[in-house]
Amino acid sequence: MITAQHGPQPADFADVRATNLAVVLRHVRRHAPCSRADIAAVTGLNKATVSSLVADLIERRLVRESGLTEHRIGRPATMLMLDGTAYAGLGVTIAADQVTAVALDLAGEQLLSWRRAVAGGSAAGGSGGPASPGRLTSAVATVVGRAVNRLTAAGRQVLKLTVGVPGLVDADGTVRLASDLGWHDVDLRGELTRALRKPGYDVVVENDANLAVLAEYRFGAHAATANLIHVTNAAGVGAGIMLDGRLVRGGLGYSGELGHLEVEPGGPACPCGRRGCLEAVAGAAAIVRQVRPETAGEGAVLDLAAEVDEVVRRARKADRATIDVLGRAGQRVGRALASTVNLLNPEVVALGGHYVALAPWLLPAAEVELAAGSIAPGGGGCRLVASALGADAAAIGGAARLLDELDGGLLPRPSGT
């Protein structure tokens, strides 16, 4: 509203049909089953126009006629439904030792959810270090290939692949820096496109926390909260930030690096090369290291999920040392979030990833610190919650990018058109 770029465009009558197609589709997605007459009544479009638009959407396999009819005065009305069956969006996320894939149809139904371990850097797979970019990329290509085959065999056309990476991702899909993967300047979009042999679908690469907050915004317990932050916590800690219902990317796409806010000056070393970052102090691996110094060495924590389970077990048994570690971690999370709240005044911050399981012991301390560190009374109304989404939030958000495009009025292009 403020900017010239966002100012009004000339009303081009040729665009009216595209806009109206999107309007009708949106109505069906929200209010199905509904009749053509319902659509005309709500949108203000005339009935002949609605019929023509619906015919177009049926041909594009986005809408179908249900067997239902509604009897009012006059002819029975055929009820319309979203046709979710023809298309799929695919989301894949990359961690140091695994690849996760989720596919959704246009109704938001989950079509598949896979997790595949990837062996580490050494041939034996036992080094504990992250797998090399080449190895991870080819693991992604393999998973994607299988998923696409599965979906195609089920009669689905994959329209979009979105790959989430825990790091700084440029607009062209190059991973500038992913310290938890040990990556610098990896042209992931290019390499994947080559490995997939010029696939017929769109391939995009995005920061994984950005994808996770899109999932939170669409499917989370606080869906559609306009000012919403999702904090990821796998090997690293990151934040996806939505303000006014829009994803914040920043100038180069490097926003949301919550894990690298300094919360303990001179504190422990972080994979990023600095000290005292939130990730190094209160990320899942840091928590594991503090709770079980005997098993966790200096390098990456092996099998982080199992180690977090062990931390949860100890906390459930009211192990004092474990609970103290989680309380201190919560304080540090609260401190980083206080800065975030002072700058952005979000309505909800959802702690995701490994923080979900740790939340019962971590959240109370984080809430206290957040309220104490925020100038607005009561943290400016910010609610700090555990995400209802699991570790595959980012993959879900990636798969849902197709739905985001649909919401934005961009209709899929079926193959052969």
Add this chain to the structure above:
Amino acid sequence: MITAQHGPQPADFADVRATNLAVVLRHVRRHAPCSRADIAAVTGLNKATVSSLVADLIERRLVRESGLTEHRIGRPATMLMLDGTAYAGLGVTIAADQVTAVALDLAGEQLLSWRRAVAGGSAAGGSGGPASPGRLTSAVATVVGRAVNRLTAAGRQVLKLTVGVPGLVDADGTVRLASDLGWHDVDLRGELTRALRKPGYDVVVENDANLAVLAEYRFGAHAATANLIHVTNAAGVGAGIMLDGRLVRGGLGYSGELGHLEVEPGGPACPCGRRGCLEAVAGAAAIVRQVRPETAGEGAVLDLAAEVDEVVRRARKADRATIDVLGRAGQRVGRALASTVNLLNPEVVALGGHYVALAPWLLPAAEVELAAGSIAPGGGGCRLVASALGADAAAIGGAARLLDELDGGLLPRPSGT
């Protein structure tokens, strides 16, 4: 694009004229002098429509025919100009001891720029504490009344008054907290509207840093930078944040409280009640206190502008102690901005208010700390600069809200229509 709220609306043909009026006006604002034929060629609207739209805009006193004509083939074309003469927007900012007013016409030309001192809380005006809400509000009403009289006498109609306050401002214009003014829960919009006796123009209240960044975005040296932050520094420190060309307000309007990021745990006390806030460590008053402990007591610094001038004088004379203070302040600014850059990846951060004069000694240290504290190489491309706008940036931004509305397609309603 992501949200349902931002999704497509049905194309209402009744809105087409309003949209097209805004499109034509925008074209004239940017490209004047221009002919009706030029407008038709660029916008794709037909000439009869353009003529009708232009006639409407001339009647609304937004566009006028210039004396110029352009001779091409056929009839000479009358050239159109923006008619900036009929309307004015007024911006007023409130500080502890002064009120600043700026008026702009629709061409962005400055019509007036006033500054009025307001006596402090005691009757003698010598306490040094901030004036009471009642006293400040009536000072604002007096200044506004005089400005409106002056503008009206010059044939201008004031369409909008925007008042900037250094604090947390609710959407309804209540100042929830302004610690540098000592305000809590002041219904400023209501009180001002009463004091102005139900004025014929729109009255809005906004955080002053938000207004300053709107001025920076429109008139600054880095105007139209999509991801832009302006840091204010008068009695307090605040930030106005624009991301993707949109002002960030947050859930309740409490965003941008950069001055209350903790940059020195356990550091000096802040008027907000906490310790170690950026404002308490590296705000203008904190700098003055460190440079001239002999004159600055515990309370508010008297005549802050004169004191900052003295700091600048000492720095120019290469006074070691002063330069050290400014270097340390710069580090703290850089530390707070590193958190900001990690979260938001802005393209430009402009230091405004008193930081402009102090920038030669403060910026270098801030740049070093910002780069060191940011995970993205080189601060993620963020440029840290001194604002080219002065202390009245927020008042200018307030006056320009009328232009923002115009850019957003909202045409002014002339009186009597």
